[in-house]
Structures are given as C-alpha cells and as structure tokens.
Amino acid sequence: xxxxxxxxxxxxxxxxxWVAKAQKGDSNAFGELVTRHRRRAYQVALGMLGHxxxxxxxxxxxxxxxxxxxxxxxxxxKFSTWLRRIVTNVCLDYLRKAEHRTPTASYDxxxxxxxxxxxxxxxxxxLESPDSxxxxxxxxxxxxxxxxxxxxxxxxxxVLREIEGLSYEEIAKTLDCATGTVMxxxxxxxxxxxxxxxxxxxx
Amino acid sequence: MxxxxxxxxxxxxxxxxxxELFGAERETVVGHVAVCETCRRTLEDYRLVGAAxxxxxxxxxxxxxxxxxxxxxxxxxxSPPLTRWQRLIYDVTRWVDPWPVLxxxxxxxxxxxxxxxxxxxxxxxxxxxxxxxxxxxxxxxIPGSGGKMTIIWLFDADDQPDVTPTPI
Amino acid sequence: MxxxxxxIRALAVLLVAQLAVTGLGWSxxxxxxxxxxxxxxxxxxxxxxxxAKIRSQLGSMKYSSYKLLxxxxxxxxxxxKHAMPLPGGKTLDLYPYGLSGGGLELMVTITDGxxxxxxxxxxxxxxxxxxxxxxxxxxxxxxxxxxxxx
Ligand SMILES: [Zn+2]
Numbered sequence: 144x145x146x147x148x149x150x151x152x153x154x155x156x157x158x159x160x161w162v163a164k165a166q167k168g169d170s171n172a173f174g175e176l177v178t179r180h181r182r183r184a185y186q187v188a189l190g191m192l193g194h195x196x197x198x199x200x201x202x203x204x205x206x207x208x209x210x211x212x213x214x215x216x217x218x219x220x221k222f223s224t225w226l227r228r229i230v231t232n233v234c235l236d237y238l239r240k241a242e243h244r245t246p247t248a249s250y251d252x253x254x255x256x257x258x259x260x261x262x263x264x265x266x267x268x269x270l271e272s273p274d275s276x277x278x279x280x281x282x283x284x285x286x287x288x289x290x291x292x293x294x295x296x297x298x299x300x301x302v303l304r305e306i307e308g309l310s311y312e313e314i315a316k317t318l319d320c321a322t323g324t325v326m327x328x329x330x331x332x333x334x335x336x337x338x339x340x341x342x343x344x345x346x
Numbered sequence: 347m348x349x350x351x352x353x354x355x356x357x358x359x360x361x362x363x364x365x366e367l368f369g370a371e372r373e374t375v376v377g378h379v380a381v382c383e384t385c386r387r388t389l390e391d392y393r394l395v396g397a398a399x400x401x402x403x404x405x406x407x408x409x410x411x412x413x414x415x416x417x418x419x420x421x422x423x424x425s426p427p428l429t430r431w432q433r434l435i436y437d438v439t440r441w442v443d444p445w446p447v448l449x450x451x452x453x454x455x456x457x458x459x460x461x462x463x464x465x466x467x468x469x470x471x472x473x474x475x476x477x478x479x480x481x482x483x484x485x486x487x488i489p490g491s492g493g494k495m496t497i498i499w500l501f502d503a504d505d506q507p508d509v510t511p512t513p514i
Numbered sequence: 515m516x517x518x519x520x521x522i523r524a525l526a527v528l529l530v531a532q533l534a535v536t537g538l539g540w541s542x543x544x545x546x547x548x549x550x551x552x553x554x555x556x557x558x559x560x561x562x563x564x565x566a567k568i569r570s571q572l573g574s575m576k577y578s579s580y581k582l583l584x585x586x587x588x589x590x591x592x593x594x595k596h597a598m599p600l601p602g603g604k605t606l607d608l609y610p611y612g613l614s615g616g617g618l619e620l621m622v623t624i625t626d627g628x629x630x631x632x633x634x635x636x637x638x639x640x641x642x643x644x645x646x647x648x649x650x651x652x653x654x655x656x657x658x659x660x661x662x663x664x
Binding site: 170173174177181182184185186189190195199202203206207210283286290301304305306310311326327329330333334336337340341 | 356357359360361364366388391392395396398399400402403404406407409411413414415416417418477
C-alpha cells in the first residue's frame with residue numbers, strides 16, 4: 144500500500160486513466176489520485192510550512208484547487224508535476240498572506256510553531272525519535288527556526304531541490320521564474336541556513 | 347587561500363553541490379574547491395543541512411495522512427464569519443473525538459445508503475446525487491424522483507422524536 | 515502560552531479558509547445558494563404560503579404547522595466555506611467544493627455542540643433543492659432546505 148501512496152510507480156492503472164475518469168465527473172477516480180499523491184504533496188507542504196496541521200490543511204486545499212481546475216489539465220505534464228505546482232502555489236500564497244496579515248506576529252506564531260503548542264506537531268519534534276537524542280531535536284528546532292527566516296520563495300526553491308530533487312530547470316518551471324533566479328535563491332537560502340545552523344555543526 | 351577568491355566562488359558553490367554548474371565555470375569552481383578548505387567546509391555544511399531537512403520531512407510524513415481525503419471533509423472548524431459562540435463551539439468540539447459515536451450509527455447508515463445505492467440512478471435534471479452521509483443517529487435518505495425533492499431525515503439517537511408525524 | 519495555542523491554530527484555520535475565498539483561485543465560479551430554515555411542528559395549523567411546495571414534498575414526515583424562520587441567500591464561489599447558526603445553538607456549514615457532471619458538489623454539516631448531527635456530500639443539479647430535516651427544535655423539528663443555482 145505504501146508504494147501506491149508514495150507516488151512512485153503506480154501498481155495499477157496509470158494516473159492519466161484516473162485523471163480522465165475524474166474529468167468526466169467521477170469523484171472516486173479523483174479520490175484515487177488523492178490517495179496516491181497525498182504523501183508527496185504533504186512533504187512539499189511540510190517542508191515549506193514546518194507545521195503538521197497547517198501542512199495537512201493546505202495539502203487538502205491544494206487538492207480542492209486541483210479538482211476545481213481539473214478541466215484545464217491537458218496532460219502535457221504529468222499529474223504529479225501539475226499537482227506539485229499547485230501545492231507550491233497554495234503554500235506560497237499562504238506564506239505571503241501570513242507575512243502581510245500578521246505584521247506583528249512572528250512567522251512562528253502565524254504558523255503555530257510555538258514551543259508550548261500542546262498538540263501542534265512540528266517538524267522539529269519529528270526529529271525527536273527515541274534514538275535521535277537531544278542533539279537532533281535541537282537541530283530540528285533550529286532548522287525550523289532557520290527556515291522561518293527565509294523568504295517564501297527561497298523556502299520553495301530549497302524544498303523543491305532537497306525534498307523533491309528537481310533540477311533547476313524544473314524548479315524554474317514550477318515557480319515561474321528564471322533558472323538564474325533559482326540558483327540565487329538557493330544560494331542565499333543555503334548561506335543563511337549555514338550561518339544560522341553553524342553552531343550545530345561545530346566540529 | 348585568497349579570501350577575495352572565495353567571495354567570487356561562493357555564489358556558485360550551491361550550484362556545484364546541485365551538479366548544476368557546467369563548462370568553464372565548473373572548472374574554475376572545482377579548481378578552487380580542490381585547494382580551499384573553507385569552501386569545502388561550506389559544501390559539507392550545505393550537504394548536512396540538506397540531509398537533515400530531508401530526514402525531518404521523511405519522518406514527519408510517516409504520520410497518518412488519512413485526513414487528506416476525497417471528497418474533502420470540512421476541518422473541525424466552521425468557517426468565518428463566526429460568532430463568539432460558534433468560536434466557542436469550535437474550540438470545544440475540536441478536542442472531542444466524534445468517531446466512537448459515529449461508529450455506532452455506521453451500520454445503520456450503511457444499510458440505508460446500501461438500500462439507496464440499489465435504486466436506479468436519478469436523472470440529472472433537477473436532481474440531487476448523494477455521495478456520502480454520516481450522521482450521529484439513525485438517518486433516512488429518500489432520493490427524489492419525478493419532481494420529488496431528495497430528503498435526508500435525521501432521527502434522534504437518544505430518544506425517539508416526540509413529534510409523531512400525522513398521517514397523510 | 516498554553517492557552518494561546520487554540521487561538522493560534524484558529525488563526526491558521528481562518529487564514530486557510532480565507533485563502534479558499536480570496537486566494538489566487540483558479541476557478542472562481544460564482545454560485546448562488548439559498549438556505550431556508552423551517553420550524554415544523556404539530557402545534558397549530560399555520561403553514562407559511564411560501565412553504566406549500568416543501569410541505570407537499572415531505573410525504574410521511576408531514577407536520578401540521580410550518581413556519582419559515584429564515585431565508586438566507588448566499589452569493590459565493592466554489593471553494594468558499596460558509597457557516598451559519600441554526601436555531602437551538604446548532605451550526606450549519608456549507609462548502610461548495612466543486613462543479614462536475616453539470617452539478618454543484620456540496621458538503622454540508624450540521625453540528626450541535628460536540629455532536630456532529632450530519633456530515634454529507636452530494637451533487638446538486640442547477641435549481642434543485644435538498645431537504646434536511648429532523649433535528650429537534652422547540653416543540654417540533656427543524657427542516658433546512660438548500661437550493662443552488664450556478
Ligand atoms: Zn574558498
């Protein structure tokens with residue numbers, strides 16, 4: 144079952160069969176696409192937002208938007224590529240609005256990245272597995288904090304590169320920008336993370 | 347190593363790490379890194395941060411994602427505009443798990459929906475097609491046909507309705 | 515700090531919901547929904563003239579008195595969520611989430627405090643009406659009629 148959800152090689156009918164059915168109004172077919180692609184989509188959202196509940200909400204939101212614009216999906220790209228673009232845009236939208244709407248609140252608050260958040264499951268705590276020890280928990284917290292200082296566009300570029308493993312050209316297409324822009328966003332993002340996380344890598 | 351050289355090389359290190367550097371530019375950067383401890387450490391830092399991020403996302407995404415579903419479910423929160431009371435209801439309800447209660451009604455719903463499913467498909471004009479019905483108590487679905495409206499009727503889970511419908 | 519968590523999360527939810535309304539939505543298909551809230555009981559024999567049609571639909575669920583408590587038209591778009599209070603402290607949530615097969619896909623929930631009385635999704639043809647009835651209210655029941663045109 145996992146392989147089906149991982150969005151890797153589908154074990155049954157390929158995506159475009161389900162897409163075609165869904166375009167004809169078969170809601171179950173779209174459900175199949177959701178089940179297949181939700182984990183990959185969620186990973187992008189979690190990387191960009193650093194917060195479980197918000198990532199869950201926005202992934203669902205992305206599927207709603209995908210469903211609404213399914214008629215415009217012509218199949219030039221793979222469904223997963225098209226969906227990734229939507230997820231990225233939904234998260235970018237959210238982050239940009241969060242920036243505008245909460246000028247006094249920090250990113251962390253807007254995203255619920257709050258040390259006392261009783262059940263907000265943060266990226267930081269995901270590194271807190273039994274064998275990971277304090278160091279990795281601290282690193283997780285530090286990464287979330289450092290990621291939060293990046294611009295939404297820098298975060299998007301970094302996630303598409305590190306999590307999705309896309310080439311600069313693919314990232315440029317996803318984000319509607321030039322490959323040179325991708326290169327400089329990644330440079331600034333990594334430079335900043337390096338500076339902020341330096342102490343965690345003291346050798 | 348000449349720090350001036352590092353300044354000019356540094357913007358390209360990230361692209362080098364990503365194997366997105368080509369031709370003469372790549373030669374120059376690779377040549378510098380071969381002899382520069384600082385830039386090698388920067389590359390190693392980039393790699394470590396990337397690996398930590400990937401690992402965090404990997405572990406994070408092993409959570410239960412069944413909440414992402416189709417048709418979509420409303421989040422526990424009703425949407426704005428909300429009154430103060432609705433806000434309060436929301437804050438209370440989000441800590442309460444409705445599933446055990448719903449499970450009790452599931453068998454009956456399955457029966458009702460099952461009966462409904464074997465009915466002929468309604469004509470698309472002026473009609474309602476029901477996709478899913480979950481209710482806390484017993485529920486009856488009367489599909490509309492021939493100008494009749496579709497009705498979803500909820501019965502009280504605890505006690506029978508005190509209102510007896512009058513005969514037609 | 516601990517107490518502030520729900521409000522932070524509420525803020526996040528509000529932002530998400532707001533996105534659904536004002537985001538760079540692909541499809542901002544306008545939709546008109548009308549919700550009528552009706553109190554049906556066996557006290558008296560008043561039937562609001564506007565409800566004669568609905569009364570005739572109810573078959574064995576007939577009551578002697580029908581009062582229209584509220585008619586609320588919504589002009590909205592696909593993807594926007596709405597909540598409206600119902601009498602007796604209940605809440606009605608409406609979420610038109612898609613258009614397909616010539617129908618409007620709608621999710622409707624009715625909650626009463628912690629109780630989730632109804633959680634349903636259906637496809638509504640243009641101009642069609644669905645009746646949701648049964649929740650106890652005063653000396654009778656509530657009936658909610660939802661119709662859509664788009
Ligand atoms: Zn150097």
